[in-house]
Amino acid sequence: MxxxxxxxxxxxxxxxxxxxxxxxxxxxxxxxxxxxxxxxxxxxxxxxxxxxxxxxxxxxxxxxxxxxxxxxxxxxxxxxxxxxxxxxxxxxxxxxxxxxxxxxxxxxxxxxxxxxxxxxxxxxxxTEVKHKERQKVEDARQELINCVLKDKGLEEIAHTLYKHIKIPVAITDSEKRWRALKFFNKDILENYSLEVQEGHLHPIPLSDIKFQEHPLYYHMKEYKFYKDRFFQLQILNNHKVQGYIVFQPSDNKELTWFVMNVLEHALTACALYFVKENAIELTEIRLKDNFVLNLAKNKLKIDHQLLTKAHLLRYDLNLPYVCIVGDIRNKDLGSDKHDTLDNPYHSSLRSFNYYIQKEITYAGRLFERKTMTTFEKGEVILYLQVEDPSYHDVANQFLDTIERRLSQLLSDIDISWGIALQKESTYPFYESYEKAKTALEIGLQHDGPGNRTFYSDTRINRLLMAISQEENIHEIVKDTLRPLLEYDKKRQTDLIFTFKTYNKYKGNVSQTARELNLHRQSLLHRLRKIESLTHLSLIEADDSFLLDLSVRLWMLNKIK
Incomplete structure (x- = not known):
């Protein structure tokens, strides 16, 4: 007024x-x-x-x-x-x-x-006019807050805001995706969001100082998008941006003391709404985390009760899945993955998990596949909807997308993956997790961090692991490799790695020398030293097999 x-x-x-x-x-x-x-x-x-x-x-x-x-x-x-x-x-x-x-x-x-x-x-x-205007502001404030208290959504907040200020308005999330609008052009919103994210659209100096006396003025940004001009205000909670209110007055004279005050109360209402929404989402995330973790770690039959619980969490256990287990560790801190979580760079396990979950959700939408995810002490457990014939390609493409985007945010992190297809069984989710976990451990022992291992590709390793449990085998491996290990330790050489490379190239001396960056005579000297220390001949099939088997078992870290 x-x-x-x-x-x-x-x-x-x-x-x-x-x-x-x-x-x-x-x-x-x-x-x-x-x-x-x-x-x-x-x-x-x-x-x-x-x-x-x-x-x-x-x-x-x-x-x-x-x-x-x-x-x-x-x-x-x-x-x-x-x-x-x-x-x-x-x-x-x-x-x-x-x-x-x-x-x-x-x-x-x-x-x-x-x-x-x-x-x-x-x-x-x-004084009379000011009193009436303040009362109108108070009425608007109460109505906006009631939108939150009475569990109404952002659409209702936008409607109430427009009712009082009569200016086209929209509410977006922190990534500038619009959540509610009232007479605001959707095309402007969508293009503005894209242009800002890509760095092509920047705020311009505020074009009028009529409303400069209001404190909110100093928090406003004005944008010009082609012929359209509009303003933006941040929705903040605990100094963190939750979203934005975007509004488009036909003239800056519309931004009166009354309008500025109503906008200020709308910011408060939106902040409260996002706090409430985030709390609900966090509760749902915890329930989902616990459900998926329980599914992976315990032998649960897929009965009506479990299916109903999954449905309430918007999961469908009747779909085919592949289980993917990821191991997270810091490149600089070596093999102790828990050190990664204490690194101040990531601040907390929860914030790190947020990035992983965000990229898994993004990839799920991109490939139009359902996902179920949980985390436990630096371990990612993911169930990805996938059909049997194509699961290798789909899993690789899915993980490629996640790693490509994560590498830009978390360059000091190595993530290793174990992948296992779910098979029909009494406890399909538990068993596929155990297989994926086994594949992950084999991959870490054999290839080190930062690799992917499919359970279906680990048959020889699993066979070797089973063999290694025999006491006699344990002694044979020890006796076979002890001279090489002692020589390597004493002379600071790596005869075991030399043999592995030689065996990899099927005894081709020239290829092995190139791979090891050695002169041919130096390589031959090493090979003769391996034969003399082990009393085995590298050209005899049985001797070569024994040495290769011993090295494989030792590399699996099962034989001490």
């Missing part, structure tokens, strides 16, 4: 006063304050004031009076009221003409009318 000159002129104290200029502006010109001023004007009056003056000091000097009026015009006042009958009897025509040219309303006030009466009446009216 704005107090205009028209309302002021209807007060009893103003009945005997005459409007000399700007009659057509009475409904437009606002009154925010009233003051009494004589020469000089300087900085003593401000915009939208009702200025009262007797013209003292200018009675015999029309030029000085005109200069006084010019200063008042430059100050941006709405009304200049002259008390006539003592110092000024008639307002010169040239002053009236100047006032008309500059949209200044001049009022002729009879000398008998006391300024204190006018001042009191106008201030009472200003």
């Amino acid at each position: 704005v107090l205009t000159v028209s309302t002021i002129m209807q007060m009893p104290v103003m009945k005997v006063c005459e409007v000399k200029t700007g009659k057509q502006l009475l409904e437009q010109k606002p009154i925010e304050w009233v003051s009494v001023i004589e020469l000089p004007v300087e900085n003593f009056v401000r915009k939208n004031e009702f200025v009262l003056s007797t013209g003292i000091g200018c009675e015999d000097n029309p030029n000085l009076l005109e200069s006084f009026v010019q200063d008042v015009i430059q100050s941006g006042v709405s009304v200049l009221g002259f008390a006539t009958g003592r110092y000024i009897y008639n307002i010169p025509d040239r002053i009236l003409e100047k006032a008309n040219q500059n949209d200044l309303i001049i009022i002729d006030i009879p000398w008998e009318v006391r300024f204190t009466d006018i001042w009191q009446s106008v201030m009472d009216k200003i």
Whole structure:
């Protein structure tokens, strides 16, 4: 609600006063304050004031009076009221003409009318208007907060906000995806979001300072998108951006004190909504985490009760899945994956898991496949919907997408994966997890961190692991490799790695030498040393098999 000159002129104290200029502006010109001023004007009056003056000091000097009026015009006042009958009897025509040219309303006030009466009446009216405006702000605040308290959504908040400010408005999340809007152009929103994210759209200097007195002004950003101009305000909670309110006034004059205050309360309502939404999401995430962890770690039959519980969490256990287990560790801290979680760079396991979960969700949407994910002490457990014939390709493409995006955020992290297809059984989720876990452990022991291992590709390793449990085998491996291990330790060489490479190239000396970056004679010297230490011949099939089997079992880390 704005107090205009028209309302002021209807007060009893103003009945005997005459409007000399700007009659057509009475409904437009606002009154925010009233003051009494004589020469000089300087900085003593401000915009939208009702200025009262007797013209003292200018009675015999029309030029000085005109200069006084010019200063008042430059100050941006709405009304200049002259008390006539003592110092000024008639307002010169040239002053009236100047006032008309500059949209200044001049009022002729009879000398008998006391300024204190006018001042009191106008201030009472200003106070009344301000009180009504504050009450309107309070009503808007209560209505906006009730949207949250009564479990209404962002659409209702946007509707309520528009109802009070009558400006097209939209509410987005922290990634500038729109969540609710009221008469705001969707195309502008979607393009604006993309342009800002790609760094092509930047805020411009605020184009008007009319609302600069409100604290919210300093938190606003103004954007120009082609011919459209709009403003943005951050929705903050605990210094973290939860989303944005975007609004598009047709003119900056619409951003009044009332509008700015309602926007401020809308920010509070939106922040509360996002806090509530985040709390609900966190609760749901915990329930989902526990459900999937329980599914993986315990022998659970897929019965009606389990299917119903899964359905409540929006999971479908009837779909075919592949189980993927990931091991997370810091490249700089070696094999202790728990050190990764204590690294201040990641701040907490929960924040790290957030990035993993976010990329898994993104990849799931990209490939249009259902996912179920949980985390436990640096381990990622993921069930990915996939059909039997294509599970190798789908799993690799899925993990490629996750790793490519994560590498930009977490460059100091190695993630190793074990993958196992779910088979029909009494406990399909438990058994596929155990297989994926086994594949992961074999991959870490055989290839080190940062690799992927499919359970179906570990048959020889699993066979070797089973063999290694035999005590006799244990002794044979020890006896076979002890001379090589002792020699390597004493001479700082790596004869075992030399043999592995030699065996990899099926006894081709030239290829082995190139791979090890050795001179051919140096390689032959090493091979003779292996034969002399082990008393085995590398050209005899049985001897070569025994040495290869012993090295494989030793590499699995099962034989000490």
